[in-house]
Amino acid sequence: MYEDLVALGKSTLLAERIARRERVVNTANKAVGKKSRRGDGTFGELVPTAMAIAEDGLHVARGEIANIEIGAETKILAKAMIKQIDRVIGDLIRQAEQFKRTGGNPICIGIVGINQASSYTSYEGDREYLTDGRREKHPNQEATTAEQRVRAEAQPHFFELQILRFRATNIPPFPFEWVNLTQTEKEYSSLLLRLSREYDKRFST
Structure with a gap:
């Protein structure tokens, strides 16, 4: 996501800080000196005594951060969604709360x-376990309800929460496709644009 923000080019402030290695992605996904559960991606200000580690082909360096400016949490619902929906929603909410407890005013992003x-x-x-549509529901039988619950219960805790709708059977040769690639790209690029604007608003000083 952070590489995509640079590629989008809608926040000069963000791009300049990344280019100067003042802002990095945290490899441990947490802020130094702040106790928290592990997120899926944290971005913030490099610890002054730490070293930013650049990787070939990537704009955003890795390193330890003193604070969290952007925090992301990702969850995947592949099957048995309703059985695990309470846990997934709880994990999303708790992670958003943890990002905020580190101090400052982090932008929380959820991706499901x-x-x-x-x-x-x-x-x-x-052993193989194939959904049968009866006792073991097929993914497409539960997807709508799962999305409705995530949006109703988890989304209010995030600045943005992106739903990624896909099809995957987990059967060789493991085909994968987006339900609507064009719509997915529009929604994701719009999220990046709003995130860029919000970053400039919150962290201009």
């Missing part, structure tokens, strides 16, 4: 992938 395939196979050792 929801499978809409007509069937799905899971594996446990040599």
Whole structure:
């Protein structure tokens, strides 16, 4: 996401700070000296005594951060969504709260992938478990309800929460497709634009 923000080029402030290695992605996904659960991606101000580590092909360096300016949490719902929806929503909410407890005014982003395939196979050792549409619901039977609950219960805790709708059966050769690639790209690029504007608003000083 942070590389995408640079590529979008809508926040000169963000791009300049990244280019000067003043802002980095935290490899441990937390702020130094702040106790918190591990997020899926934290971005903030480099610890003054730490070193920013650049990687070939990437604009955003890695390093330890003193504070969190942007925090992201990602969840994937592939099957048995309703059975695990309470845990997933709880994890999302708790992570957003943890980002905010580090101090400052972090921008919290949630990303939730929801499978809409007509069937799905899971594996446990040599055993396979195929959804049957009855006791084991197919992903597309639960996707709408899962999305509604995530939006109603988790989304209010985030500045933005992106739903990524996809189809994956988990059967060789493991095909994957977006439900609507054009719409997904529009929603994601719009999120990046709003995030860029919000970054300039919150962290201009």
